[in-house]
Amino acid sequence: MSVEKIMNKAKDQIEASFNSAIKNETEELGTILELINCYKIRSEDLCLNDQVSEIIYDLFSALYLSMSGLYRQSYISMRCVLEMGVSLMMFNDNEYSYELWLNNIEDIQWSKLNDYETGILSSKYLNLYLPEGNMEILIESIKHYYRECSEYVHGKHEYLLPFKDFKIQYSRENCKKSLKMCKDIIQALITLLVIRFVNKADDFYIIAEESKKKFEV
Numbered sequence: 001m002s003v004e005k006i007m008n009k010a011k012d013q014i015e016a017s018f019n020s021a022i023k024n025e026t027e028e029l030g031t032i033l034e035l036i037n038c039y040k041i042r043s044e045d046l047c048l049n050d051q052v053s054e055i056i057y058d059l060f061s062a063l064y065l066s067m068s069g070l071y072r073q074s075y076i077s078m079r080c081v082l083e084m085g086v087s088l089m090m091f092n093d094n095e096y097s098y099e100l101w102l103n104n105i106e107d108i109q110w111s112k113l114n115d116y117e118t119g120i121l122s123s124k125y126l127n128l129y130l131p132e133g134n135m136e137i138l139i140e141s142i143k144h145y146y147r148e149c150s151e152y153v154h155g156k157h158e159y160l161l162p163f164k165d166f167k168i169q170y171s172r173e174n175c176k177k178s179l180k181m182c183k184d185i186i187q188a189l190i191t192l193l194v195i196r197f198v199n200k201a202d203d204f205y206i207i208a209e210e211s212k213k214k215f216e217v
Contacts, residue, residue, distance in 0.1 A: 010168060013167070013169060014069065014168055016169070017067065017068050017168060018064075018067045018068050018069075020170035021066070021068075021170060022067065025176070028176070028179050028180075029063070031183065032063065032179065034207060035183060035186040035207065036056065036060075036186060038190055038204040038207045038211075039055075039056075039186055039189055039190050039193070040056055041202075041204060042197070042200075042204060043055075046089075046092045046193075047092070048091060048092065051087075051088055052088070054084060055081055055085055055189075058077045058080045058084070059081055061077045062075075062077035062182050063182060065077060066175055066179055066182065067175070069167075069175075070168065071174045071175070071177075071178050072152045075149045075152035075153070075178065075181065076149070076152060076153050078145075078149050078182055079146065079149035079150060079152075079153055081185055081189075082146050082185050082188075082189075083108055083110060083113075083146070084108070086113050086120055086121060086189075087108045087113065090120050092196075114139075120192075121139050121142055122135075122139070123135040123136070123139065126139075126192075129195050129196050133195060133217045135195075135217065137215045137217075138188065138192075138217055141184070141188060141215060142188050145181065145184060145185050145188065148181065149181070187210075187215075188211075188215070190208055190211040190212075191208075191211045191212050191215055193208075194208050194209075194211070194212050195217065
């Protein structure tokens with residue numbers, strides 16, 4: 001089989017999966033797109049437009065990959081979203097860390113972000129901005145999302161079993177699962193923004209408040 005035929009076959013499989021996802025997951029996709037729009041507008045407070053654009057790009061990549069039947073790759077994109085989304089909270093408060101990262105002197109370290117004493121994902125930090133908030137569920141949820149996405153990155157056997165034949169094809173179960181992860185991650189990032197910058201009385205107030213309630217903050 002020629003290269004052209006091989007690639008066209010893969011293209012046809014992706015298109016078939018994409019069309020099935022559009023047909024069966026329209027409502028969930030609509031919700032996720034609304035959440036992405038909410039995050040995009042609310043993240044203007046961070047004044048880190050290039051990095052926010054990168055997050056939005058990775059979110060749409062995750063959606064496209066999930067709808068195309070490339071589920072493992074979707075989780076890899078989602079981990080990038082989560083890592084950068086939490087990092088932007090740190091960069092917003094620490095310009096020195098931002099400049100070190102921007103100039104490729106230091107890398108983003110997840111262990112630093114979720115450090116119990118000094119990390120962004122700590123009650124000590126988050127309660128500075130919302131003293132009465134219970135941050136435990138939010139923090140543990142974000143750590144869980146990161147751990148789950150990382151398992152796909154590292155190719156753990158248990159996590160790859162659902163894709164055992166590794167064909168490019170639509171699976172409603174796998175698609176729903178990956179879309180739910182995408183939705184959960186965006187809601188977590190929106191909640192971090194609400195904690196840091198309060199919930200504003202704008203068109204996204206209800207969406208942001210629902211995200212906050214999801215984690216019982």
